[in-house]
Amino acid sequence: MRIVLHISRQRNGGAKPKLVRYEVPNVNHEMSFLEMLDVLNEDLIAKGEEPVAFDHDCREGICGMCGCMVNGLAHGPRPGTTLCQLHMRTFKDGDQLYLEPWRSAAFPVVKDLVVDRSALDRLIAAGGFISVATGEAPDGNAIPVPKEAAERSMDAAACIGCGACVAQCPNASASLFMGAKLAHLGLLPQGAPERDARVEAMVAQARAEGFGSCTNIGECEAVCPKEIKLDVIALMNRDFLHAQILGRGAVSENAG
Amino acid sequence: MLLDSKCPTGPIETRWDRHRFNLKLVNPANKRKHTIIVVGTGLAGGSAAASLAELGYNVKCFCYQDSPRRAHSIAAQGGINAAKNYHNDGDSIYRLFYDTVKGGDFRARESNVYRLAQVSVNIIDQCVGQGVPFAREYSGYLDNRSFGGAQVSRTFYARGQTGQQLLLGAYQALERQIGLGTVEMHPRTEMLDVIVIDGKARGIVTRDLLTGKVESFFGDAVVLGTGGYGNAYYLSTNAKNCNATAIWRAHKRGALFANPCFTQIHPTCIPVSGDYQSKLTLMSESLRNDGRVWVPLKKGDARAASQIPENERDYFLERKYPSFGNLVPRDVASRNAKQVCDEGRGVGETKLAVYLDFRDAINRLGKNVIKERYGNLFDMYQRITGEDPYELPMRIFPAIHYTMGGLWVDYNLMSTIPGLYVTGEANFSDHGANRLGASALMQGLADGYFVLPNTINDYVASNKLDKVDASHPVAREAEAQVNGVTKRLLEAKGSRSVDSHHKELGKLMWEYCGMGRTAEGLKYALSQIPAMRERFWGDLRVLGNGEELNQSLERAGRVADFFELAELICIDALNRNESCGGHFREEYQTPEGEAARDDENYSYVAAWEFKGVGAAPALHKEPLTFEYVHPAQRSYK
Ligand SMILES: Cc1cc2nc3c(=O)[nH]c(=O)nc-3n(C[C@H](O)[C@H](O)[C@H](O)COP(=O)(O)OP(=O)(O)OC[C@H]3O[C@@H](n4cnc5c(N)ncnc54)[C@H](O)[C@@H]3O)c2cc1C
Ligand code: FES
Numbered sequence: 010m011r012i013v014l015h016i017s018r019q020r021n022g023g024a025k026p027k028l029v030r031y032e033v034p035n036v037n038h039e040m041s042f043l044e045m046l047d048v049l050n051e052d053l054i055a056k057g058e059e060p061v062a063f064d065h066d067c068r069e070g071i072c073g074m075c076g077c078m079v080n081g082l083a084h085g086p087r088p089g090t091t092l093c094q095l096h097m098r099t100f101k102d103g104d105q106l107y108l109e110p111w112r113s114a115a116f117p118v119v120k121d122l123v124v125d126r127s128a129l130d131r132l133i134a135a136g137g138f139i140s141v142a143t144g145e146a147p148d149g150n151a152i153p154v155p156k157e158a159a160e161r162s163m164d165a166a167a168c169i170g171c172g173a174c175v176a177q178c179p180n181a182s183a184s185l186f187m188g189a190k191l192a193h194l195g196l197l198p199q200g201a202p203e204r205d206a207r208v209e210a211m212v213a214q215a216r217a218e219g220f221g222s223c224t225n226i227g228e229c230e231a232v233c234p235k236e237i238k239l240d241v242i243a244l245m246n247r248d249f250l251h252a253q254i255l256g257r258g259a260v261s262e263n264a265g
Numbered sequence: 266m267l268l269d270s271k272c273p274t275g276p277i278e279t280r281w282d283r284h285r286f287n288l289k290l291v292n293p294a295n296k297r298k299h300t301i302i303v304v305g306t307g308l309a310g311g312s313a314a315a316s317l318a319e320l321g322y323n324v325k326c327f328c329y330q331d332s333p334r335r336a337h338s339i340a341a342q343g344g345i346n347a348a349k350n351y352h353n354d355g356d357s358i359y360r361l362f363y364d365t366v367k368g369g370d371f372r373a374r375e376s377n378v379y380r381l382a383q384v385s386v387n388i389i390d391q392c393v394g395q396g397v398p399f400a401r402e403y404s405g406y407l408d409n410r411s412f413g414g415a416q417v418s419r420t421f422y423a424r425g426q427t428g429q430q431l432l433l434g435a436y437q438a439l440e441r442q443i444g445l446g447t448v449e450m451h452p453r454t455e456m457l458d459v460i461v462i463d464g465k466a467r468g469i470v471t472r473d474l475l476t477g478k479v480e481s482f483f484g485d486a487v488v489l490g491t492g493g494y495g496n497a498y499y500l501s502t503n504a505k506n507c508n509a510t511a512i513w514r515a516h517k518r519g520a521l522f523a524n525p526c527f528t529q530i531h532p533t534c535i536p537v538s539g540d541y542q543s544k545l546t547l548m549s550e551s552l553r554n555d556g557r558v559w560v561p562l563k564k565g566d567a568r569a570a571s572q573i574p575e576n577e578r579d580y581f582l583e584r585k586y587p588s589f590g591n592l593v594p595r596d597v598a599s600r601n602a603k604q605v606c607d608e609g610r611g612v613g614e615t616k617l618a619v620y621l622d623f624r625d626a627i628n629r630l631g632k633n634v635i636k637e638r639y640g641n642l643f644d645m646y647q648r649i650t651g652e653d654p655y656e657l658p659m660r661i662f663p664a665i666h667y668t669m670g671g672l673w674v675d676y677n678l679m680s681t682i683p684g685l686y687v688t689g690e691a692n693f694s695d696h697g698a699n700r701l702g703a704s705a706l707m708q709g710l711a712d713g714y715f716v717l718p719n720t721i722n723d724y725v726a727s728n729k730l731d732k733v734d735a736s737h738p739v740a741r742e743a744e745a746q747v748n749g750v751t752k753r754l755l756e757a758k759g760s761r762s763v764d765s766h767h768k769e770l771g772k773l774m775w776e777y778c779g780m781g782r783t784a785e786g787l788k789y790a791l792s793q794i795p796a797m798r799e800r801f802w803g804d805l806r807v808l809g810n811g812e813e814l815n816q817s818l819e820r821a822g823r824v825a826d827f828f829e830l831a832e833l834i835c836i837d838a839l840n841r842n843e844s845c846g847g848h849f850r851e852e853y854q855t856p857e858g859e860a861a862r863d864d865e866n867y868s869y870v871a872a873w874e875f876k877g878v879g880a881a882p883a884l885h886k887e888p889l890t891f892e893y894v895h896p897a898q899r900s901y902k
Contacts (some may be wrong), residue, residue, distance in 0.1 A: 039538040039651075047764070048541055053393065054762045054817070059716040059808045062816055067505040068544050070645070072335040072428055094648050101570025119475060120421050120814045127452065134444035137438035139396045143714045144387070150351060154398075163398040163423060166430060170334055194396045209605055238499025 010102035012036050012045065017109040021036040028107070036241055038098040042085065043068060045097055054200075061120040062165050070094040070234060073169030076176070077122040078109040083173035083232040091171065091234040097221065111176035113184070114219045126172045128218040129186060137190040139200050157195050165192035174229035174237075180221030185209050185229040188241030191248060193232055205252035250263030268521070268872055268887040271675040272376035277362075277893055281380040284676065285719055289726035293410040296321030298375055299725050300484035302469055303804035304393055305541050306333030308428070308435055310490025310687020312713030313618050315438035315787035317449035325469060326439070327451045327480055329506060329546055331821075334436040337492055337504040338709065341428020342549040343422035345392075345706040347385040352409060356417040358382045363894050364415060365704060368594055369669075369697020370846035370862060371896040372524070372870070374889065376676060384715040385707050391714055398573055399423050407581045411592075412551060412702045420703045424456050425641045426648035431706055435713070455819065457750075458743045459487060459515045459685060460733075466685035467733055470743045472751070474819060477812040479747050483733050484685045485725050488578070489515060490713065493668035493690035495528065497827045497834065499771020500777070501665035502534060502547040508823035509830050512672050512691050520653055520680040521872040521885060523693035525830070526838035529700055529847045530780050531666035532558075532598035536618040537650055545664040546649055548621070548703045553591045555626035555635065556659070557597070558582050560619050562788045564609040570620055581605055589901040596699045596847050596860070597901060599663035603780045604737055604858070606662075613660045622658035663780060667705060669696045669847065670837070673887075677720035678712060681872075684724060693870070698846025751811045754821045757803035763821045766801045770824070770831055773797070778835050783851045785838040790831065791802055795879055798828040829878055835871070836882065843867045855898070 012033045013062040019026040033049050040048070043065050050060035065075040077092060079085035085095045100106070108122060118122040154162075166189070174185035191208055194200035200207075223242055230239045275282040283557035291299065299322055303314040306328040314326040328336060348361040361382035366373060390405070393399065399421050400408040442448040453474040460468035460481060494509035516805035517521045533548045559580045560796040561573055567797035579585035581601055583590040591598075602619045611620050627635050632655060637645070643654045650660070667821065671693040672680045678694070680687050689709040733740070782817065801824070809815045842859035844853040846865070853861045870887040 030519060037539055037541065040541055041543070041649075044541045044543050049541055051762055051764065054806055054808060055760075057806075057808065060817060062814055066330060066335055067337065067340045068504050068505055069340050069546055071341050071426065072330070072504060074330060074335050075330075081587075090648060094645070096648065096651070098651055123814060126331060130334070130440060130443075130450075130452075131338075133334075133437060134440040136444075138441040139394065140441065141394040141438075142319040143312075143438075143718065146390040149349070149389040149399075150406050152393075155405050156401045156403050159398050159401040163426075163430075166398050167426065168434065169339075169429075170332065193398065197396050197398065199394055200396050200736075211828070225287040257720050 010036050010100070012100060013103070013105045013193060014049065015105065015107045016121070018061065018121050019118060021120055026118070034041060036097050038096070040097045041068065041093060042097065043093050062123050065093055066161065068093040071147065072168060075173040076111065076171045076173055078111070078176065080107050083111070084234050089234060089236045091169070100142050111172050113175050113181040115181060116172060116175065128220070129170050129172060129183070132183065132211050132214050133190065135214035136207040137194070138210040139194055139204060141161060152198050154197055162193050162196040165189040165196070165241050166171045166238055169235055173232045173234060175220065177228045177232045179228070180224060180227060182223045183215050183220040184223035184242045184245065185233060185237055186243065188245040189237045191245050192241040195244070195248060204248060205255060208245060208248040209252050209256070236264060266681070266874065266885050268673070269675065269883055270374060270887060271677055272374060272447055273676070275378045277375060280376055281383060288723035290724045291619060291722045293321050297323055299323065300325060301486050301488060302484040303327070303488045303490065303722065304469065305336065305490030305492065305689070305691070306436070307336035307338035307440065307490060307492055307689060308709030309431055309691070309713045310488065311336065311432065311435035311439050312601060313488055313490060313688055313708050313717050314448055315435060315442050316355045316718045317721070318442035318776040324442070324448040325451065326448050327454050327456055329453065329455045330472065331452055333439055333450060333452060334433065336432060337507050338432045338706070339429045340504060341706055342425045343551045344410065344422035344427045344703040345388070345714065345796070346412070346419050346703040347389045347421060347707065348382050348419060349386055349389060351407060352418050354417045356419050360417065361385060361419065365695070365701060366697070366894040367899060368699055368701040370699050370860065370899060371697065371846055371864065371868065371891060372527070372889065373695055375891060375893055380716065381695050384711045388707060388710045392431055392434050394798065395438060397423060397430045397434045400627065406504050410551060411554065415701065423784050425639070428706060431710065435710070440892055451684035453753060456511050457514060457747045457822070459518045459568070460740050460743050460830060461518050461682055462733055462737060462739050465683045465728070465730070467730070470740070470747050471526065475814050479744050481735045481744060485730055486721055488686040489672070489691050490686060490688040490709070493671070495668050497770070497831050499767050499775045500537065500542060500545050502545050502776070504529060505544055507538045507828065510823050510826045512687070513826040513830050515680065515682065515685060516584060517875050518682065520682050520685060521673040521874055522670070522833060523870050523872045524670040524837065525834045525873070526778070526841060526848050527669035527698045527846060528665060528834070529595060529667040529669060530599040530663045532595055532663050533603055533621060533661045534664035535646065536615060536660055537664040538685070546645070547666065548646060548659065548661060550595070552621060552639060552642060555570030555638065556623050557589065557625060558573050558591055558602070558619055558621055560605045560610040560612060564771065566610070566652070569859040570622070578609070579605070586901045593901045594699060594701065596849070599780055600849060602663055615682065618660040618662045621661045623654065624658070627655065661780065665775070665779070667700055669693065669698060669700055673870065678717055679720070679724065684728070686717060686721060688717055698848055725888055736744060742843060750822060750825070753812055754805065754807050754818060754825070757802060757805035757807065759806050761804050761806060763805065763807065763817055763824050766797070766805065767827065768825045770797060770828060774831055774834070778838050781849050781851050782838050784839060790835045791839070794828065794832045794835065801828055830844065833873060837871055840871060840884065841867055862896070863896070
């Protein structure tokens, strides 16, 4: 089949993006979306044009490196699927696809479809961990973890840090990402002691990075390739309130 | 060159403790005066960087992805082994040691493997402490499963995302140190050379992938946790950007490369669908716990799987290996799949596939149980192939997956360049000729959390190093060389893309140095590679420039190294006139078609010294001796 692409191209963050039209004539429905872009790039190279820059690595939907907006949807139209796991059988002959990078103040564009997501790492550095130095931990079975807590923790821990939630959110909020980390660690007994400190530190960092606040629109949940649920944001807000009450007594509206 | 493995002697149970006691320590207050460079943020690099910083060292850490959390370790699915014996099913440190030495087909060091089994138990504790959400039983205690080639249940797992969860544990520990200012993190930065001054590794040369800036970084020691080299074959289960550049350039600076031909082919991957194929996707080995592998009895049987009656199916693994059945180790399962396809009994459009069938398991346990166990893998299969594995059997075929070979290291994980340490898949140390399932995660974390942070102190304490900086002539020469390669790649001005060259190399390697190797085939490959390499340099087209993000340029540098490494892989495979583990030389097999080792002549580690591109490398042998597990033909019948 034939696919028409309109790709936002820019040499670097400072340059003005330009939508460029390309045709990929022989798309096989078994191809992955990124393989289709590979084919386009091979074609561009043969013509002496610079290939389109896009991030990717595992191509298995787990590293969180890939992603762009496809017709306004982060990672494209298929729910629960990263761009690298999206296959061309989802599309039909003649489809017009508009590809743009994640757009958010906290994610500056680097080139074409590549953005800088290091703000997400800084959220983790601020508090998204359990402070246990190598060698300190007791036997793995010393503290039983209720199965249900482990399962819910794992649901949240499945986040791949791709940034789709931020890109889709009209407020560019990182609440789903933060909520997922806070739920992953906070639901486990091992993560309980730092639960208050963790939420406060991460929320403060998010504000410093310029992420917006959550107004419960839910677009993040809809595009999350790992189907992280909005409840993690509710949990975050509860934790935040708790921390604030216990801490300084001053209560601000909510976390994200 | 004399290869001193520095392995302790005496009773194996106390070797590591005695060795550790004899290692020098660095005073805690002095550690921050020492800088350690860690390249790689996978399980092996990330865990090392975090642990070294916790100890008080000043750490500089590098990775090529935009975040340390994206290292290829993230993709590991199945699980991690540990000799906890929580299930009282007969497991022990000794049994894990025994299984690993035997599984490696007697080509690994006993001392290393024993230590690995010993520290495996601490790894689980550490990861639980970090918040890794391992699977639990209703009691709240840790759950286990049995995994590829093991008869005990010792594999810990977090759904089908064990690598992700373990890596997030290490990544979070690393980010904590970054936040504390003890680790300086350099993402999107590629190491392109090691700086060796007065015979010691003192730093690295890097290129900033966003700006093209070439720079040198210095320290007291350098650690490479840069992963495996499976992508020399182009198609593999590795992440697209996995590469051998760090270890290869260290090799060119004097680090010996050990057992490069020990590559592992994983039996359960989704088969190739077309030329545009960019990578192969692994279907976790855990599927073999419930799936049954079969092909039609008759050659060229074109009927749909459901139309083939029971008595016309050949469950070839169960037939040939009644006691292990579908759970035979990877090398055995892969080779048998190839054999039945060679006989013309392969399935699917390309006939290069065998079935992995869950029909019986679904009938026995119900669809829900299967869904609970493998739901995400089934979904992934369906996303990629468009077929529903609850209804139709999966089609699978072997693919390059892991490399047991790597830079030679001693018991302290130090390479033949003093001060250069190598951890994880990048080194050769623990898996011999074949790695058992769920043992790579164990090894990466053992190296990074528990081995290296002990052994590196000894080096730092014993060596008084002068301060060096970028004005040092060795650093200037190394930077100039890196700049020279970039320039050469950009100026090749040929007609073909990097990928087209890489694919060509990969096809040759898979054909002649893949699942079955022969002297004749290897000689043919060796006659082709130099010419291909020349074509690469002569007819390469890299557009754009070197001062901004240029992904073709990055890939070109990596593929240039694969062209050199590929030659060494074939040389090593040709040198090893025996079959062992993942290295199957068709000339050397038992009458039943199993690998025939030659312990008399090949019970050694083949460590190669670089002598120039295209020049014959020099072979150094480290003899292997077995005091505890006595070499026998592996039998899984
Ligand atoms: C699909 C898949 C499933 C697997 N499942 C399992 C499993 O269930 N159990 C198991 O035990 N093993 C499994 N393995 C194997 C295991 O995942 C790997 O062997 C292991 O994770 C390797 O870890 P590592 O830290 O050595 O390297 P990697 O995780 O590959 O990390 C390499 C790091 O080095 C960096 N790097 C590389 N080169 C450079 C350079 N030149 N400059 C700067 N940085 C560089 C990268 O950025 C990255 O951070 C699996 C492997 C695959 C492919
Ligand atoms: S490339 Fe890793 S998630 Fe898509």
